[in-house]
Amino acid sequence: MxxxxxxxxxxxxxxxxxxxxxxxxxxxxxxxxxxxxxxxxxxxxxGYTKRKVMEREARRKQVRIDRQRANMGLPNRDGQRTRR
Incomplete structure (x- = not known):
């Protein structure tokens, strides 16, 4: 670019x-x-382009999972409970 x-x-x-x-x-x-x-x-x-796309999708997925776990009051991947 x-x-x-x-x-x-x-x-x-x-x-x-x-x-x-x-x-x-x-x-x-x-x-x-x-x-x-x-x-x-x-x-x-x-395969650099494909690898970068997969990494970006994995980050977005993990953020979505962490947000859903926090909304349910479950510990996130670090083992800490967070509640909004």
């Missing part, structure tokens, strides 16, 4: 001829897009 934002910023600065970016080669300005493509290809092929 950062490579994509950096690429968009570079293209905008190059197009509007702002600062030193105006003198840079288009290859240099467009290189963050190639890096973003390489990152996404690696993340998908290595």
């Amino acid at each position: 950062w490579f994509l934002l950096l690429g968009l910023l570079g293209v905008g600065l190059k197009y509007f001829e702002v600062g030193p970016v105006a003198g840079w080669s288009w290859w240099l300005v467009l290189s963050p897009f190639a890096l973003a493509l390489a990152w996404w290809a690696w993340a998908d092929s290595s």
Whole structure:
């Protein structure tokens, strides 16, 4: 995502001829897009993306379980009783 934002910023600065970016080669300005493509290809092929999604879902599930246990007056996963 950062490579994509950096690429968009570079293209905008190059197009509007702002600062030193105006003198840079288009290859240099467009290189963050190639890096973003390489990152996404690696993340998908290595399972990084899927692993992050699973971790996020597990955190959301645990928060929901803890909230329900607290509402019932049962101890949470740390063994502490909490009641709202």
